[in-house]
Each structure stands twice: as C-alpha cells, then as structure tokens.
Amino acid sequence: MNALSSSEHIADAIDWAAAFSSYGRRATASEIRELLKLLDQPGIISFAGGIPDPALFPLEILAEAHARVFADPALAQAALQYSVSEGYRPLRDRLAQTWRDQGVELDADNILITNGSQQALDLIGRLFLDPGDVVLSARPTYLGALQAFNAAAPRHGDLADLATGPKAKLAYVMPDFANPTGETMGMNQRSALLADAEARGVTVVEDGAYVSLSYDGEPPPSLLALEAAAKGSVDPGRVIHCGTFSKTIVPGLRVGWIVAPRPVIRKLVLLKQAADLHTSSLAQIVLADVLDHLGPGHIQALRAAYGERRDAMLAALDRHMPPGVSWSRPKGGMFVWVDLPEGQDGAALLQRAIETERVAFVPGGAFFATEPRRNSLRLAFSLSDPATIEEGVARLGRLLRSEAAR
Structure with a gap:
C-alpha cells in the first residue's frame, strides 16, 4: 500500500464527528x-x-485609493503591518463624525471595526449569550444572525413577545428594509421596541446593513439615534448597532463596524483580538481613502x-x-x-x-x-x-x- 492510499485509509477510519464540539456537530x-x-x-x-x-x-476610485496608499511609504507600511484591534483611527473618527452629524453623541471609542457586520454579530453573540439564554428576533429573520448566535446554543423567541414573553438576553432587529422581508419598522414600532427593551432590561442588537439603500425617501431614525437622543449619548443606552460597507461600496474588503457603549466595546475588542487580532489594515486604510473621494453621487x-x-x-x-x-x-x-x-x-x-x-x-x-x-x-x-x-x-x-x- 503506497503512502497516499494509506493516509486515505487512516482518514476514512477516524470518526471526526465524535471529536467535534457540540456546536461543530450542530453546524x-x-x-x-x-x-x-x-x-x-x-x-x-x-x-x-x-x-x-x-x-x-466604484472600481476606479478603489484602484486610485490603493495607488495613493502605496505611493506614500509611511502609509503603505502601516497598511501592510499589524495594527490595533479597535480599528484604524481615522476610519473610526470618520464614522463617529457621521453619527454626530445625525445628532448622536459618541466618539471613536464607541466604535469597533469588524470583518463585515457578520463578524459583528458573531462577537456580540459570544459576548452576551450563554447556553439556554433567550434571543428574540422577527419571524422570519436574517439567517446569518441565527447562525452567529447559535454558537451559544440559545433558545429562540419571537420579537413580538418582547414585552410579554420569557425574559430575553438579546433582541435582534433589522428595522430598515429587513433581510429577508424588505419590511421597515415605523416610528411607533421603534419607540415601542425601545420602551419594552428598557422595561425588561433587554439588550437590543440593531442591524443596519441596508439602511443606505432607500428608494422612497429616508427611513425613520435608527434605534441607536432614538435612544441616544432620549438618554443624551450612546453610553447610557442598551442599543448595539452593527453596520457595513459591503452593500454600499464593496463586500470584498470585509469592513463593518459596531457602535456601542464603551464598556461593551472594550470587551468586544478582547474577543476580536482572540478571533483575528484586527481587521485588515490595508482594507481599512483604503476604505478611509475611498470615503474621502466617493461623494454623495x-x-x-x-x-x-x-x-x-x-x-x-x-x-x-x-x-x-x-x-x-x-x-x-x-x-x-x-x-x-x-x-x-x-x-x-x-x-x-x-x-x-x-x-x-x-x-x-x-x-x-x-x-x-x-x-x-x-x-x-x-x-x-x-x-x-x-x-x-x-x-x-x-x-x-x-x-x-x-x-x-x-
């Protein structure tokens, strides 16, 4: 028996399923x-x-952004080097300013850059959920959120039962043009959700992946903005907002973000360090440059x-x-x-x-x-x-x- 056929025989004999974790077997x-x-x-x-x-x-702008980064020796070195887990500071500053322009009081320390909003959901699930905890979501809801949260083996409930059902740990909601239904929550629904979450002590995870793709006028303010307006800033609130550039610029750069109170961000940073150290420095620096040149058009x-x-x-x-x-x-x-x-x-x-x-x-x-x-x-x-x-x-x-x- 040659070496290849022997190794194939050994691999076939291993019961890998028995070696997997309970989550690995459920996946x-x-x-x-x-x-x-x-x-x-x-x-x-x-x-x-x-x-x-x-x-x-925006291929031309992306190509020009890469060229500008590599034409600057200091910037090129930073783009190709390890970096801080929180994310590229100029990009976080820009995101913070975008939120402040909407009347939301926060700064860069309220923001963590992630590998797309999918990693944001995964980190949030790992931070908040223990086996058996209740997660509420719409029926139907985004499949990727269910997959991310399922790592903790939670129990799932209906978001409609937030006020009256079993006490939940997290409530996941996509208020704007939801995946998969396309539906948008009205102002009364948003206000009621925030009031119910406050009354029951539930952390709200707001997924804003599609909010920029509006075709019939602007949607109502985000849950994060509504709560920050009521409480004065992001820090006293219980809304965690996830965003992404995948739908509006390119998915291949894999750049998303989390906006949350500082104690939550500090703990999420530790989880991200264990997961991947940091989001690609090159992707973040290029994206910051793209945002400077893209324009509203x-x-x-x-x-x-x-x-x-x-x-x-x-x-x-x-x-x-x-x-x-x-x-x-x-x-x-x-x-x-x-x-x-x-x-x-x-x-x-x-x-x-x-x-x-x-x-x-x-x-x-x-x-x-x-x-x-x-x-x-x-x-x-x-x-x-x-x-x-x-x-x-x-x-x-x-x-x-x-x-x-x-």
Whole structure:
C-alpha cells in the first residue's frame, strides 16, 4: 500500500464527528451559500443571492485609493503591518463624525471595526449569550444572525413577545428594509421596541446593513439615534448597532463596524483580538481613502439602479403571480418576501423551478429559528436587470400556475 492510499485509509477510519464540539456537530450548510453556486450555471436566472451588483462597484476610485496608499511609504507600511484591534483611527473618527452629524453623541471609542457586520454579530453573540439564554428576533429573520448566535446554543423567541414573553438576553432587529422581508419598522414600532427593551432590561442588537439603500425617501431614525437622543449619548443606552460597507461600496474588503457603549466595546475588542487580532489594515486604510473621494453621487447611483430593479420586480409580480400569492413591497434594500398558498413548500418548489424553469430563489423556511413557515420564499432583485427580472418572475409565475393546477 503506497503512502497516499494509506493516509486515505487512516482518514476514512477516524470518526471526526465524535471529536467535534457540540456546536461543530450542530453546524449545517447555509441554504443561501449553497444556492449561490447556482450563479455559475448557464441559463439560470437567480433571485437567490442578495448580493451587490459588481457593475456598480466604484472600481476606479478603489484602484486610485490603493495607488495613493502605496505611493506614500509611511502609509503603505502601516497598511501592510499589524495594527490595533479597535480599528484604524481615522476610519473610526470618520464614522463617529457621521453619527454626530445625525445628532448622536459618541466618539471613536464607541466604535469597533469588524470583518463585515457578520463578524459583528458573531462577537456580540459570544459576548452576551450563554447556553439556554433567550434571543428574540422577527419571524422570519436574517439567517446569518441565527447562525452567529447559535454558537451559544440559545433558545429562540419571537420579537413580538418582547414585552410579554420569557425574559430575553438579546433582541435582534433589522428595522430598515429587513433581510429577508424588505419590511421597515415605523416610528411607533421603534419607540415601542425601545420602551419594552428598557422595561425588561433587554439588550437590543440593531442591524443596519441596508439602511443606505432607500428608494422612497429616508427611513425613520435608527434605534441607536432614538435612544441616544432620549438618554443624551450612546453610553447610557442598551442599543448595539452593527453596520457595513459591503452593500454600499464593496463586500470584498470585509469592513463593518459596531457602535456601542464603551464598556461593551472594550470587551468586544478582547474577543476580536482572540478571533483575528484586527481587521485588515490595508482594507481599512483604503476604505478611509475611498470615503474621502466617493461623494454623495455614488449612493444616489446605487439607489437609482436598485430602485429601478425593485420597481421591475414588483411590477412583474403584479403581472405574473397567480391568485393566492402575496408579497411585500419594500421601500429599500434588496429583497421581496413572497407568501405562497397553504400547503405549498418553497424548498420543493425550488427543485422544480430549477429543473423546469431554470429560475432560483431562497426557500422561506431557512429564515426561521423554529417552526419554519415553508410556504414562502425570498426573491433578491439586486443582481438582475429589469428585463431579466421580468423573464424570471414570468417563469416563476408559470410554475406556480402549473402547481395550482396539479
């Protein structure tokens, strides 16, 4: 037996599952990450991945920013060196000023730079949750948040039960253009949530990933801003805000942030040190330069492009969906949530959609921590032009009509 076949035999004989932690054994593949592989298949119209359109990335400004960084010897050395875990100070200062411009009292010490907002959620879960603690979220909610918090083996509850249900440790909420529903919380809902969280001593995790992608006017103030206005600053509050540049600049730089009271930031810094020491210095310094040169026209262009696609999807749904199907009408973000007639299963429908109509989406059951509502699905419009959206929704409508006739 040669060395290769011998090592393969030994590997096959090891029961790796028995060696994994309880969390490692619980970890399962994300339906969404698996569906992204469909983007490479010819002929597939995919409404699965809620990801930015690379045609809208500010490539020229990004290239110029890298060139400026490497043209400055001191800046280039800093960009390629280890750095502090809190994050690049000029970037944190800029973020702090953006919040102060909105009337929120804070400074750079209230901000931690993370590897995207996904790492922010992971660090927050590790800091606050013990096994059995209760996490509240909307039904449905962002799958990535559920995955991040599940490392602590919490119990999951409905955000609607914040005031009356079992005492929770965290309440996770995406108030603006939520993933997956596209829904936005009104002012009364925001005020009531903050009041209930205060009364019950619950820490609120606000995910602001899509807040800049607004197509019908500005959304209400963030939970962080509302609480800071009531309490005078971020530090006396219980809201932790997560943000990201992935949706508005590029996801590949992997730069997000957390805004929180200083005692929370100080402890999160220690967890980040253990996780990865710090977010890429090069990415942070380049991004700070990009922000200096981007201008407001970039966000306006994103809103125009994605807003046109949102309009195209809603119009196509109006034209092609059969009776009994309903959907959300988002004012921003990247998603439309579709509810199917009772008895239909989004996961089973997906298999037939790919095989017969060559169209993909995410089954809705993936977005529920418990008791999934399977007669639902999520459509993302961010990657497709209006003509492709029209064709894809027409295919989906044709499939649903055939399903209803079975």
